[in-house]
Amino acid sequence: MLVLQHQDIVNELPRLRRYARALTHDTALSDDLVQDTVERALSRFTLWRPGNLRAWLFTIMHNVYVNQVRAAPPLAKDDAPPELPVRATQADSLEMRDLARSLARLPTEQREVLLLIGLEDLSYEEAATIIGVPIGTVMSRLSRGRERLRALLAGSELPEAQLKVVK
Amino acid sequence: MNHPPLCEDELHAYADHRLDAARRAEVEAMLAQRPELCQAVADWRMQNAKFHTVYDEVLNEPLPARLLGEVRVPRRHMPLRLAAVVTWLALGGIIGFMLRGHVEPDAPPVARLTALPRQAAIAHTVYSPEVRHPVEVGASEENHLVAWLSKRLGTALKPPHLAAQGFDLIGGRLLPGEAGPVAQFMYQDSKGLRLTLYVRQDATASAATAFRYTEEGKVSVFYWLDGKLGYALSGEIDKAALLPIATVVYQQINQ
Numbered sequence: 553m554l555v556l557q558h559q560d561i562v563n564e565l566p567r568l569r570r571y572a573r574a575l576t577h578d579t580a581l582s583d584d585l586v587q588d589t590v591e592r593a594l595s596r597f598t599l600w601r602p603g604n605l606r607a608w609l610f611t612i613m614h615n616v617y618v619n620q621v622r623a624a625p626p627l628a629k630d631d632a633p634p635e636l637p638v639r640a641t642q643a644d645s646l647e648m649r650d651l652a653r654s655l656a657r658l659p660t661e662q663r664e665v666l667l668l669i670g671l672e673d674l675s676y677e678e679a680a681t682i683i684g685v686p687i688g689t690v691m692s693r694l695s696r697g698r699e700r701l702r703a704l705l706a707g708s709e710l711p712e713a714q715l716k717v718v719k
Numbered sequence: 720m721n722h723p724p725l726c727e728d729e730l731h732a733y734a735d736h737r738l739d740a741a742r743r744a745e746v747e748a749m750l751a752q753r754p755e756l757c758q759a760v761a762d763w764r765m766q767n768a769k770f771h772t773v774y775d776e777v778l779n780e781p782l783p784a785r786l787l788g789e790v791r792v793p794r795r796h797m798p799l800r801l802a803a804v805v806t807w808l809a810l811g812g813i814i815g816f817m818l819r820g821h822v823e824p825d826a827p828p829v830a831r832l833t834a835l836p837r838q839a840a841i842a843h844t845v846y847s848p849e850v851r852h853p854v855e856v857g858a859s860e861e862n863h864l865v866a867w868l869s870k871r872l873g874t875a876l877k878p879p880h881l882a883a884q885g886f887d888l889i890g891g892r893l894l895p896g897e898a899g900p901v902a903q904f905m906y907q908d909s910k911g912l913r914l915t916l917y918v919r920q921d922a923t924a925s926a927a928t929a930f931r932y933t934e935e936g937k938v939s940v941f942y943w944l945d946g947k948l949g950y951a952l953s954g955e956i957d958k959a960a961l962l963p964i965a966t967v968v969y970q971q972i973n974q
Binding site for chain 1 (some may be wrong): 785
């Protein structure tokens, strides 16, 4: 294969693992997610067009993840109580557990946007492409997710009143 | 001062360091009077910093063997698939050899794909040395050229622009192929080196293949199938120099 070398995918593995770890905060689960992503990418090898490999892989991972979440026991509502397992180990620092627990309480769609932008440093446009929603949706998820996370990290369960910014 | 009003999206873009310098300065000026917004920005930035503090260490972990195995070692079905590919290629080679020069339109797809670079290289060798009549329609009439060849091939063609690679379109011509009309576009660089892009309608197959490479005499050819068209880019240059140009051709066609 001249167009897409397997080494290109290997080079993306650390980034895929970081994102998957932050999404699930579970080493085994997140590596399952990466493995499923790579497997699906390889099976669609011939569909890949020269371009942004990272965005393509993140898009596949998004689809795999969303399907897994959907297949999981149904949530009552978007902002239902935390359903994602947060596996605490002795190696986890307090800060790590705190963040992981708070992230897990965000709706999946908000957690994804916060991490794609804040951790993976992707542009708002790239995040929109990966998730397959308009950029306005990305911005509103970013806004709601950040405010919710602020409240959770500050220890209050309820998000504060919406910011009124326009003046 | 008269600034465009601040909207929340911009506040996030500011927190994420994604505003240009001019707007950043304006936003900073407005934030000076809005301590509650400054606090929000600071908190959002702290969230991003925390993500990195907690999760960046994953980047330094050794990759688990099972993931590397997934990528590097052929998957369960790969040996079989590989065997099938090798068999078909060998069969194609044998059939191609047996049918030397007279591949029928209903020949097996592999044989027809094998014939693609050969036909393209022959057309390249015949027409590229032409001094007075290298093309039937020149690039000065590009619109006409494109409309004409698109009509004859029954699909919308657009010759890629390769100026960034140092090659200008000089025109194109219609050629007879085994299964119908073929379009040939010709490019030339400042030293007079010519490349040709051979586009063949392949009504029997609808498939996508990766790039393949072959040499026919002195002519290097990259070729691939995409949908119902077969493409071959030929030139008397080495493989390493032709690959980036073929990649650009591929990208432009698939835009």
